[in-house]
Amino acid sequence: MRTKYIVLALFFLFTVVSQAQKTPYLQKKGTATQLIVKDNPYLILGGELGNSTASSLEDMQWVCEKLQKMKLNTMLVPAYWELIESEEGKYDYTLVDGIIELARKHDLKIVFLWFGVWKNSMSCYAPMWVKENYQKYPRAVTKSGQPLEILSAFSQNNLELDKRAFKHFMNHLAEVDKTQQTVIMVQVENEIGMIEDARDYSKEANKLFTSEVPKQLVDYLVKNKQSLRPQLLDRWEKNGFKTKGTWTELFGEGLETDEIFMAWNYGLFIQEVAQSGKNAYNLPMYLNAALNSRGRKPGAYPSAGPLAHLLDIWRASAPAIDFLAPDIYDPGFTDWCKQYHVNGNPLFIPEIRLAEENAARVFYAFGEHDTMGFSPFSIESVTNPEEYPLTKSYKILRQILPLLSEKQGEGKTNGFWFDSEQKERTIERNGYTFTFKHDYTLGWNPQAKDGNKWPETGALIIELSKNEYLVAGTGVVVTFGNTKKDGTQTGIGIIDEVEFNDGKMRPLRRMNGDQDHQGRHLRIPAGEWSIQYVKLYDYK
Incomplete structure (x- = not known):
């Protein structure tokens, strides 16, 4: 024993x-x-x-x-x-x-x-x-x-x-x-x-x-032909997909082949x-x-x-x-x-x-x-x-x-980036649509209309469940819809500003009334930073 x-x-x-x-x-x-x-x-x-x-x-x-x-x-x-x-x-x-x-x-x-x-x-x-x-x-x-x-x-x-x-x-x-x-x-x-x-x-x-292009490289090209980067594939294709020859014979003349x-x-x-x-x-x-x-x-x-x-x-x-x-x-x-x-x-x-x-x-x-x-x-x-x-x-x-870290690689997140030119992007998840826009698209900030360059803003979204999501970032406004054809509407059930301690989410304040424009959107104003939890629901 x-x-x-x-x-x-x-x-x-x-x-x-x-x-x-x-x-x-x-x-x-x-x-x-x-x-x-x-x-x-x-x-x-x-x-x-x-x-x-x-x-x-x-x-x-x-x-x-x-x-x-x-x-x-x-x-x-x-x-x-x-x-x-x-x-x-x-x-x-x-x-x-x-x-x-x-x-x-x-x-x-x-x-x-x-x-x-x-x-x-x-x-x-x-x-x-x-x-x-x-x-x-x-x-x-x-x-x-x-x-x-x-x-x-x-x-x-x-x-x-x-x-x-x-x-x-x-x-x-x-x-x-x-x-x-x-x-x-x-x-x-x-x-x-x-x-x-x-x-x-x-x-x-x-x-x-x-000298001849090494066999090690040629073998790689042949094996990975379907996934080669376009520029490399194009030069190889223009020279007949040769598998034997010098660098110029396989890839042609020019600076690109030198590179x-x-x-x-x-x-x-x-x-x-x-x-x-x-x-x-x-x-x-x-x-x-x-x-x-x-x-x-x-x-x-x-x-x-x-x-x-x-x-x-x-x-x-x-x-x-x-x-x-x-x-x-x-x-x-x-x-x-x-x-x-x-x-x-x-x-x-x-x-x-x-x-x-x-x-x-x-x-x-x-x-x-x-x-x-x-x-x-x-x-x-x-x-x-x-x-x-x-x-x-x-x-x-x-x-x-x-x-x-938990959600990476699972398709559960998206990122958004906006400026004066790129102002809006819509994605779809679980039958819901999420339209992210630059905060200035609301027109509420005086700088939105004074002709100045808009500041860059950005956010990410994390899917927690079919109708629960986190949005974290700065300077964005998000509206919600759905892809259903039966007249069903999507509403905002809850928006909470939250914080995380040791991986646990804790509500800080309920974002209702003026903060979600009477149930119309989730907003993180430009110049502010926040994590917000949103729960959606459907109605007719």
């Missing part, structure tokens, strides 16, 4: 230890992909730090205090290769460890951004001993033969350097954080891409460009770097993209990066990368979201231009695209943290994160 208890005790101990050491991972849930941390879904209410802020622990003290006031749960923080390995083979993690400790004290998680071989195309974060030894660690070359401040992806020496340093970094994270799991994900490099030209014209690159070739080789490089890191500590890893916006051609934007139209090339060449993510600084927010939330690639927004409009956009991202997280850039530069609009949105979202 005693032996039996000893065996059970050892089994229990082993189980506890195993669970404690289980690293964060990604898991499919219906149509969504969720980040799982200590066996629970984790949605990121984040902010990315400016490039140099995290180089000072003194600065990081006040930064963490500010982020806590802004209701963030996660900060995206650079990890600088030049500071970690300022001397070859000698590693200093004083800064990394200090940031992890500060994050723990302020109840923040961390996504580390590996500023290694490439950061915004360039190799500015390589240590001096790498930069100076350009013969051993060669640069990418333009078509005219000009070397660039970009370490070549076609150099084995460059690859081995990045692999070694990144593996050492990930091994250190495992040693100091595997149990507490403050670090939940890693971005590999930052905004990879060629500039000035669409591809590298070094001797090694030119040789490969005139495909370069993306493939960037991917092969990153695959080895990422896999070496995962072998040390298997955290989720992603790549972020500087977008191909404003009608620019490859090379004018960072060519061959992890762009939506190159999703298949990156998937085929770098399977160790879990997903691609957009850095959104240009107009077209909803379109960028749609481009990246495609073919099983989950939406995560690691960077978006810091702007008050993000307070509306974040609701759209979570409600419409089951996003894993949202993260404005240079978040620490906000001057009014407690009154900043995004703070108010994060305060609301923090309350409903467990409910959002």
Whole structure:
């Protein structure tokens, strides 16, 4: 009997230890992909730090205090290769460890951004001993033969350097954080891409460009022909869907083919770097993209990066990368979201231009695209943290994160975003119609008619049951109808403004009379934030 208890005790101990050491991972849930941390879904209410802020622990003290006031749960923080390995083979993690400790004290998680071989195309974060030894660690070359401040992806020496340093970094994270799991994900490099030209014209690159397209890529194209991104499929189709030949024979002449070739080789490089890191500590890893916006051609934007139209090339060449993510600084927010939330690639927004409009956009991202997280850039530069609009949105979202996690992937949510041009959208659920509009469409606000640009507003809806819903956001008005043809009308039974504590909903006030316009609509005025529960009923 005693032996039996000893065996059970050892089994229990082993189980506890195993669970404690289980690293964060990604898991499919219906149509969504969720980040799982200590066996629970984790949605990121984040902010990315400016490039140099995290180089000072003194600065990081006040930064963490500010982020806590802004209701963030996660900060995206650079990890600088030049500071970690300022001397070859000698590693200093004083800064990394200090940031992890500060994050723990302020109840923040961390996504580390590996500023290694490439950061915004360039190799500015390589240590001096790498930069100076350009013969051993060669640069990418333009078509005219000009070397660039970009370490070549076609150099084995460059690859081995990045692999070694990144593996050492990930091994250190495992040693100091595997149990507490403050670090939940890693971005590999930052905004990879060629500039000035669409591809590298070094001797090694030119040789490969005139060689046959690797069988690994051709096999992927054939296998996934029905789901390839349209731009890639179109170029392949125009050249007869060939399965053997050089890059120009399969994809034609032009900058677009240069970009495909370069993306493939960037991917092969990153695959080895990422896999070496995962072998040390298997955290989720992603790549972020500087977008191909404003009608620019490859090379004018960072060519061959992890762009939506190159999703298949990156998937085929770098399977160790879990997903691609957009850095959104240009107009077209909803379109960028749609481009990246495609073919099983989950939406995560690691960077978006810091702007008050993000307070509306974040609701759209979570409600419409089951996003894993949202993260404005240079978040620490906000001057009014407690009154900043995004703070108010994060305060609301923090309350409903467990409910959002539960509903993700089940088709139970939608997101809405409005401005001066996009003012209205109608959806249908369970035979009911929900018409969301910009609050200014009511005409009650003087600014609605004075010719000024309307502020961006946004909200999300969560289906609780067939006739019960939550609406959370800012600056929207919602009316309700149905699709029945028998004369049945839909009425508002109850609207309560609510809050959530520990996952439990608590009514704050009944929104009736003037607040729901005598039963005509649900409203969250522009400049205000709210979570409202609505119960519908039918009548004739």
